[in-house]
Amino acid sequence: MDIFVQQLVNSLSVASVTILIGIGITLIFGLAGIVNFAHGEFLMVGGMATWFMVGAGMNFFVALVFAGLLVGALGFAAERCLFRFTLNRPMNGFIMSIGLSVILQHAVIRVFNEFQKSITDPVGLVWTIGGVDIIAMRAIVVAITAVIVAITYFGISRSRYGMALRASVSDRDTAELMGIPVRRYVTGVFIYGSLLAGIGGALMISLFPITPFTGSVIIIRGFAVSLIGGLGNVGGAVVGGLVLGLVDGLSAGYGYPEWTDAYSLVVMILILVLRPQGLLGGTLGPKAS
Amino acid sequence: MPMTDNSAGKTGAAPEGARARDRLALLTADNASVPLPAGVQAITAILLAVLLIALPWLGLGYRFLSIAITTLYTAIALYGLGLQFGQAGIMSVGHSALMGVGAYASAILSVQLGLGFWTSLPFAMALSAIVGGVIGPPTLRVGGQHYIIITFCFCALFVIVLTNGGTFTGSATGLDVGSVTPLPGINFDKLSNNYYLVLAALFLALAATYLIGNSRYGRKLRAIRENEQLARSVGINVDLHKLGVLMVSGLFAGLAGVLQLYYLRHISPTLFGAFPSLYLALMIMLGGARYLYGPLIGAVVVNFLPEVLNLDPVDSRIAYGVCLLLVILLLPGGVGAGIKNIYCAIAGESETQKQSGGSNGRA
Numbered sequence: 006m007d008i009f010v011q012q013l014v015n016s017l018s019v020a021s022v023t024i025l026i027g028i029g030i031t032l033i034f035g036l037a038g039i040v041n042f043a044h045g046e047f048l049m050v051g052g053m054a055t056w057f058m059v060g061a062g063m064n065f066f067v068a069l070v071f072a073g074l075l076v077g078a079l080g081f082a083a084e085r086c087l088f089r090f091t092l093n094r095p096m097n098g099f100i101m102s103i104g105l106s107v108i109l110q111h112a113v114i115r116v117f118n119e120f121q122k123s124i125t126d127p128v129g130l131v132w133t134i135g136g137v138d139i140i141a142m143r144a145i146v147v148a149i150t151a152v153i154v155a156i157t158y159f160g161i162s163r164s165r166y167g168m169a170l171r172a173s174v175s176d177r178d179t180a181e182l183m184g185i186p187v188r189r190y191v192t193g194v195f196i197y198g199s200l201l202a203g204i205g206g207a208l209m210i211s212l213f214p215i216t217p218f219t220g221s222v223i224i225i226r227g228f229a230v231s232l233i234g235g236l237g238n239v240g241g242a243v244v245g246g247l248v249l250g251l252v253d254g255l256s257a258g259y260g261y262p263e264w265t266d267a268y269s270l271v272v273m274i275l276i277l278v279l280r281p282q283g284l285l286g287g288t289l290g291p292k293a294s
Numbered sequence: 295m296p297m298t299d300n301s302a303g304k305t306g307a308a309p310e311g312a313r314a315r316d317r318l319a320l321l322t323a324d325n326a327s328v329p330l331p332a333g334v335q336a337i338t339a340i341l342l343a344v345l346l347i348a349l350p351w352l353g354l355g356y357r358f359l360s361i362a363i364t365t366l367y368t369a370i371a372l373y374g375l376g377l378q379f380g381q382a383g384i385m386s387v388g389h390s391a392l393m394g395v396g397a398y399a400s401a402i403l404s405v406q407l408g409l410g411f412w413t414s415l416p417f418a419m420a421l422s423a424i425v426g427g428v429i430g431p432p433t434l435r436v437g438g439q440h441y442i443i444i445t446f447c448f449c450a451l452f453v454i455v456l457t458n459g460g461t462f463t464g465s466a467t468g469l470d471v472g473s474v475t476p477l478p479g480i481n482f483d484k485l486s487n488n489y490y491l492v493l494a495a496l497f498l499a500l501a502a503t504y505l506i507g508n509s510r511y512g513r514k515l516r517a518i519r520e521n522e523q524l525a526r527s528v529g530i531n532v533d534l535h536k537l538g539v540l541m542v543s544g545l546f547a548g549l550a551g552v553l554q555l556y557y558l559r560h561i562s563p564t565l566f567g568a569f570p571s572l573y574l575a576l577m578i579m580l581g582g583a584r585y586l587y588g589p590l591i592g593a594v595v596v597n598f599l600p601e602v603l604n605l606d607p608v609d610s611r612i613a614y615g616v617c618l619l620l621v622i623l624l625l626p627g628g629v630g631a632g633i634k635n636i637y638c639a640i641a642g643e644s645e646t647q648k649q650s651g652g653s654n655g656r657a
Contacts, residue, residue, distance in 0.1 A: 110611075
């Protein structure tokens with residue numbers, strides 16, 4: 006039982022990273038209408054930047070903020086220089102994001118190297134609660150994710166900006182006529198999603214080592230999460246991330262670890278084929294071209 | 295697919311700028327549907343055939359010929375992808391998995407049953423076509439980007455299955471095969487003979503692409519690409535045609551996979567994973583899927599670029615990525631479109647526009 010609870014906490018912390026990337030994708034794909042395959046690489050870049058800054062002697066939590074800002078800036082540049090020009094042809098944007106992901110991956114290899122990087126546990130505490138050992142950093146990861154999820158959820162569903170954003174997704178032309186600067190919103194969502202990826206990367210490297218190829222693995226999981234939950238649906242992404250994270254974590258502990266990656270793929274194919282709008286409903290993404 | 299609104303709009307309003315803009319518009323215009331004169335087409339085909347056949351005698355060395363073989367079998371798979379994307383508008387970023395199905399089918403037949411190259415080839419090609427066809431129907435319901443994501447998932451899943459397949463698929467280390475069964479008087483262990491084998495297959499793929507592109511079937515596919523609802527309403531069986539083109543594409547991929555297997559003599563799962571698939575997508579976008587020689591151009595550029603520029607693998611991959619971005623932003627029709635537009639600009643607009651009535655518009 007103790008082992009099960011520990012597995013559960015571990016899985017939750019893994020699920021947190023998945024949720025962060027899932028929310029980023031669900032917002033960018035579902036609300037901004039951009040399929041960004043390089044999103045996993047954004048996360049990886051965030052992790053690598055954190056590794057570099059912590060290695061240079063910076064406090065982890067400061068590095069986390071900088072990693073988020075750095076990747077947010079990267080997202081801004083990518084949106085302004087690349088995706089802006091393919092908004093009317095999402096297919097081309099998708100192919101372009103693949104190119105971007107290849108570039109980022111190998112740029113990181115060029116700057117550092119292809120070996121895995123890790124940092125020492127930035128908190129280094131173990132809490133014992135009711136006879137169960139919980140690594141403090143993992144609990145902190147879960148808490149940070151919970152705060153971000155709450156901010157995002159209320160931002161999208163309650164705030165003025167969230168409302169304007171949802172209006173521009175459901176009817177772009179009318180939203181523009183009502184004076185909503187749709188393009189600026191698209192850029193904003195893209196930056197916010199990228200920022201989350203940067204923070205996710207920083208949290209991820211605090212949990213386990215990452216390599217320059219981590220991004221291409223995690224992106225599949227991110228897409229699975231956002232598609233399970235329904236595109237543009239923050240709550241759905243949380244549920245999807247929890248389900249997938251728990252299945253992943255528990256299967257690594259109990260089941261067949263060599264098939265771990267296959268689960269998210271199968272789940273994703275089934276959902277795309279059977280319920281392209283996602284299990285919990287969403288915006289269906291940009292109009293399929 | 296003119297991208298002129300972004301790239302040319304900033305040139306300015308001065309007469310100089312206007313002329314530059316016109317020229318740029320000419321270069322980025324969509325000329326895929328403008329047919330070239332029959333003479334030009336024939337001369338291009340003959341020149342290309344002579345060049346490719348003469349290649350081993352030019353004394354360019356072993357390494358060059360090896361890359362040429364890689365280029366050619368990749369191009370065969372690209373012709374399949376070119377049909378499904380260029381003609382029918384169905385893009386895939388998991389295409390190397392179909393190559394892998396062919397290669398692994400042939401290798402498993404060789405290991406388990408002792409079948410050679412020629413006897414296993416039809417089975418492997420048929421299996422690739424069937425897999426292409428089986429994956430098609432359920433996934434085609436979801437259009438556009440969802441379909442692309444699914445193809446990527448299938449590709450990743452395929453690699454995981456191969457890696458966990460035990461001795462049957464050789465796990466992560468893969469499988470080995472012997473050399474191509476010699477025909478009377480021709481020993482395929484010699485590299486130049488292997489080259490001609492792959493070249494013959496490429497000519498078949500080229501001919502098939504040309505014939506399909508100019509047939510009623512090809513016109514129907516293009517109708518589906520341009521407007522699916524309209525195509526359906528004039529009585530074209532859209533689902534059947536999509537299924538058909540996916541199976542033909544699978545056939546090409548299977549052929550390419552078997553050729554790859556017997557050229558390398560050894561295959562492993564990573565050869566058919568995400569990266570190879572992405573490079574196939576890159577090559578097709580780079581070359582131009584709608585042009586007869588587009589896939590070949592794409593394969594040549596991507597395979598020879600690192601060699602010509604003397605790049606290490608990491609730099610060459612960065613270069614690929616940058617190429618892909620530039621092509622999509624500046625030349626959405628691919629290099630094939632660029633070459634054709636340059637030709638049209640030189641030959642004079644009037645001449646080409648006179649003949650723009652036909653539909654067999656492939657350079």
